[in-house]
Amino acid sequence: MSMLFKLVVLNIKNTFGLSVLRDRIRKREKIWQPLLMALLLLYSFGVLSFMFSRLASGLVMAGMQFGQPEIAFTIAIVAIQLVVLIMGLFLVISTFYFSSDLSILVPLPLRPSYIFTSKLATVLINELLTAAFFFVPTVIAYTRFAGGNLVYWLTLLIVFLLVPMLPLAIASVLALGLMKVINRRHRDTLMVIGSLIIVSLSLGLNFFIQASVGDNPAALEEILASRFGLIETVGSRFPGSVWATKAIALAGTGEGWLNLGLFLAMTAVAMLLLMALSEKLFYAGLIGGDEVSRKSKQLSQVQWEAQTSPGSVFAALFWREWKLFIRTPIFALNGFLGALVMPIALIMPFFAQGRGGQLTELMVLVHTEPGSTALTLGVAAIIILLGAMNTIASTSISREGKLFYISKMIPVPAETQARAKLTHAFVGTIISAVPITAFYIFFIKPSLINVVAAVLIGLSGSLLGLAVGLYIDMRWPRLHWTNPQHAVKNNFNAVIPMFLEMAVLGGSAFLAYKLIAAQWSVYLIYTTFLALFSITGLIVFYLTVAAAEKRYHSLDV
Amino acid sequence: MLVFDQVSKSYKKGAVKAVDDLSLEVRPGEIFGFLGPNGAGKTTSIKMAVGLLRADAGRITISGYDIAKEPLKAKACLGYVPDNPDLYERLTGLEYLNFIADVYRVPADVRRQRISRMLEMFELTNAVGDLIQSFSHGMQQKLALTGAWLHDPDVLILDEPMVGLDPRSAHLFKDLMREHCDRGKTVFFSTHVLEVAEKLCDRIGIIKKGKLIACGSMDELRDQAKNQESLENIFLELTEQ
Numbered sequence: 001m002s003m004l005f006k007l008v009v010l011n012i013k014n015t016f017g018l019s020v021l022r023d024r025i026r027k028r029e030k031i032w033q034p035l036l037m038a039l040l041l042l043y044s045f046g047v048l049s050f051m052f053s054r055l056a057s058g059l060v061m062a063g064m065q066f067g068q069p070e071i072a073f074t075i076a077i078v079a080i081q082l083v084v085l086i087m088g089l090f091l092v093i094s095t096f097y098f099s100s101d102l103s104i105l106v107p108l109p110l111r112p113s114y115i116f117t118s119k120l121a122t123v124l125i126n127e128l129l130t131a132a133f134f135f136v137p138t139v140i141a142y143t144r145f146a147g148g149n150l151v152y153w154l155t156l157l158i159v160f161l162l163v164p165m166l167p168l169a170i171a172s173v174l175a176l177g178l179m180k181v182i183n184r185r186h187r188d189t190l191m192v193i194g195s196l197i198i199v200s201l202s203l204g205l206n207f208f209i210q211a212s213v214g215d216n217p218a219a220l221e222e223i224l225a226s227r228f229g230l231i232e233t234v235g236s237r238f239p240g241s242v243w244a245t246k247a248i249a250l251a252g253t254g255e256g257w258l259n260l261g262l263f264l265a266m267t268a269v270a271m272l273l274l275m276a277l278s279e280k281l282f283y284a285g286l287i288g289g290d291e292v293s294r295k296s297k298q299l300s301q302v303q304w305e306a307q308t309s310p311g312s313v314f315a316a317l318f319w320r321e322w323k324l325f326i327r328t329p330i331f332a333l334n335g336f337l338g339a340l341v342m343p344i345a346l347i348m349p350f351f352a353q354g355r356g357g358q359l360t361e362l363m364v365l366v367h368t369e370p371g372s373t374a375l376t377l378g379v380a381a382i383i384i385l386l387g388a389m390n391t392i393a394s395t396s397i398s399r400e401g402k403l404f405y406i407s408k409m410i411p412v413p414a415e416t417q418a419r420a421k422l423t424h425a426f427v428g429t430i431i432s433a434v435p436i437t438a439f440y441i442f443f444i445k446p447s448l449i450n451v452v453a454a455v456l457i458g459l460s461g462s463l464l465g466l467a468v469g470l471y472i473d474m475r476w477p478r479l480h481w482t483n484p485q486h487a488v489k490n491n492f493n494a495v496i497p498m499f500l501e502m503a504v505l506g507g508s509a510f511l512a513y514k515l516i517a518a519q520w521s522v523y524l525i526y527t528t529f530l531a532l533f534s535i536t537g538l539i540v541f542y543l544t545v546a547a548a549e550k551r552y553h554s555l556d557v
Numbered sequence: 558m559l560v561f562d563q564v565s566k567s568y569k570k571g572a573v574k575a576v577d578d579l580s581l582e583v584r585p586g587e588i589f590g591f592l593g594p595n596g597a598g599k600t601t602s603i604k605m606a607v608g609l610l611r612a613d614a615g616r617i618t619i620s621g622y623d624i625a626k627e628p629l630k631a632k633a634c635l636g637y638v639p640d641n642p643d644l645y646e647r648l649t650g651l652e653y654l655n656f657i658a659d660v661y662r663v664p665a666d667v668r669r670q671r672i673s674r675m676l677e678m679f680e681l682t683n684a685v686g687d688l689i690q691s692f693s694h695g696m697q698q699k700l701a702l703t704g705a706w707l708h709d710p711d712v713l714i715l716d717e718p719m720v721g722l723d724p725r726s727a728h729l730f731k732d733l734m735r736e737h738c739d740r741g742k743t744v745f746f747s748t749h750v751l752e753v754a755e756k757l758c759d760r761i762g763i764i765k766k767g768k769l770i771a772c773g774s775m776d777e778l779r780d781q782a783k784n785q786e787s788l789e790n791i792f793l794e795l796t797e798q
Contacts, residue, residue, distance in 0.1 A: 027569060296684050313659060313660050324647050327647040403644070406645075556609065
């Protein structure tokens with residue numbers, strides 16, 4: 001067991017750069033960098049928690065009306081479990097099968113389950129951070145109302161630590177199974193199939209939950225009348241969430257201890273089963289995974305000439321970015337999966353609840369003013385958000401990792417390289433915009449001018465986030481990673497443009513409201529936003545490009 | 558062609574001197590071997606020469622261009638292979654070479670002729686259409702060397718170029734270095750294989766704790782080291798002092 005503990009500590013130090021941090025603190029070297037990162041992290045945690053705290057307070061207040069304020073915990077726990085299950089699968093696959101340090105660990109005389117568990121521990125810490133976004137505001141909202149003694153706080157801590165484990169165990173079993181079934185040499189296929197499965201699962205689940213919320217007043221009354229009735233209904237499909245909620249709500253009572261025991265036992269059984277399974281399946285899917293078969297076929301004359309034909313420097317840089325991005329499943333999925341899922345998630349409630357009629361009403365609304373303008377600007381806002389979410393620009397230096405030396409070595413100005421990166425990010429944003437635009441055209445059937453306006457305003461609005469994202473990544477790139485996941489998903493640079501765009505969209509929504517209220521013409525409103533976004537975006541675009549030389553020069557590799 | 562002029566580099570706010578007042582000149586037509594124990598400052602010197610690290614003091618010029626002041630012109634004159642040839646694994650070998658040819662602006666007929674020749678020499682012709690991730694370490698090293706040679710640079714800077722090469726490829730590669738220098742170009746490389754340095758290099762520099770402790774032809778080094786016969790003995794004597 002002590003070996004397992006040592007391995008867990010080693011993996012945590014390696015993954016989160018704790019040794020580097022300690023070294024820096026000891027030598028008092030660039031301590032401001034981790035401090036700034038911690039501040040930014042706290043800031044984003046604060047922003048997200050604030051957003052969720054309003055929801056949590058609302059849930060507690062609403063629950064109180066039916067004597068069930070604990071519903072806030074059930075919903076938070078269900079949300080955590082869903083998020084961990086969906087996001088966790090990517091993290092689990094990449095951590096278990098794509099980490100470069102596995103080639104060091106596997107030859108050591110260690111049990112497969114030990115290596116597996118030590119890797120799982122790092123994933124768990126990541127997921128606990130995610131869980132905190134939902135859990136902490138709920139605790140604050142609920143405790144303000146209900147108060148709490150020592151046992152209550154202890155129960156909260158235990159529940160918090162346990163909540164992500166079950167969904168992680170499910171995601172891990174899925175990953176182990178997939179790796180066993182899929183030819184071990186096709187790790188990329190595993191990533192894509194895993195993602196498709198998880199997206200289908202989450203969308204299916206979403207559909208199922210929405211479809212099951214019926215309009216039966218009698219049943220609803222019954223649910224609301226009984227103590228924990230609402231909680232049991234909401235949590236019925238999520239094992240453990242009801243036990244966890246009851247453990248918190250009834251902390252210190254016999255029933256509270258019983259529910260905590262049940263929750264603990266279920267989690268422990270799941271983790272033990274997972275460890276046992278990993279002993280059998282982990283190495284079976286892992287070993288040989290680095291091998292990639294070669295075709296070793298001589299190119300035909302036509303292929304040879306086509307593949308050695310000269311192109312411009314800019315085109316060479318652009319295609320390098322494009323090919324490396326699209327051919328690395330973790331990068332491509334991180335970039336485009338959200339764009340694919342977003343329209344489906346938007347349309348689902350209408351069909352899940354049999355509210356096709358409401359869609360028709362929406363269509364009527366969008367063909368009248370101001371609904372039409374508002375919806376067009378809404379679609380533009382989604383395009384802007386998708387541009388920030390695809391993280392192509394904000395991780396573009398980090399993605400190069402240790403290969404950044406090539407970009408530093410080639411005789412090409414950093415400005416040209418930055419322009420190629422931003423162009424790639426912009427093309428990526430255009431692609432991200434396709435599904436939502438298609439959804440807009442197909443389901444809402446807006447006029448041509450509204451489609452053009454939504455796309456142009458959306459794309460011009462995305463420029464700011466892309467340029468700022470690239471600047472941040474040039475300033476603080478994460479070049480030392482052992483797993484491509486760290487370059488995109490665990491990279492804080494990727495989050496900042498999203499917050500920036502959210503703030504910009506908040507301001508824009510206010511401006512749009514004022515302009516519509518002042519009865520500006522539709523064309524004038526569209527032109528205002530287009531001009532505002534284009535001018536701001538292009539200025540920041542050129543400032544970022546102009547700063548590239550200095551930033552590249554300052555990066556020692 | 559390649560000049561280090563009083564170059565220094567330190568880490569940890571000056572506490573560790575990685576390179577200490579290094580001055581040396583590598584002339585046209587010369588193969589220069591750069592030797593030293595682990596951690597002596599070889600890779601740091603090389604990284605400064607190719608613009609991957611900034612020198613704290615001093616000046617490095619490539620074909621007359623200061624790498625700090627005119628980096629693009631200096632980089633256009635050099636080819637570099639690092640000690641660990643990490644390349645873009647998700648590109649095919651040919652895609653990588655064509656990328657390098659594009660950024661160094663190598664004309665179509667010249668790139669085709671040079672790529673063909675190098676691939677044939679390294680027996681990579683059939684593999685070059687495959688993804689680099691399928692290449693062995695040695696194959697990646699050969700591909701990195703091919704890329705560095707593509708634009709026929711004035712100065713080739715190679716960090717441990719023989720690592721991973723099979724004996725036949727290593728032999729042909731040494732011939733290629735000699736041929737390159739016979740055309741008035743320069744090769745500057747670090748190595749731990751003293752036999753290679755002894756047989757191949759016109760001059761050798763030995764660095765220890767960041768300082769150049771010896772520099773010259775084999776005969777000159779023998780004089781500095783009390784007439785030791787082999788480079789191995791000279792190296793051991795000088796670096797153990």
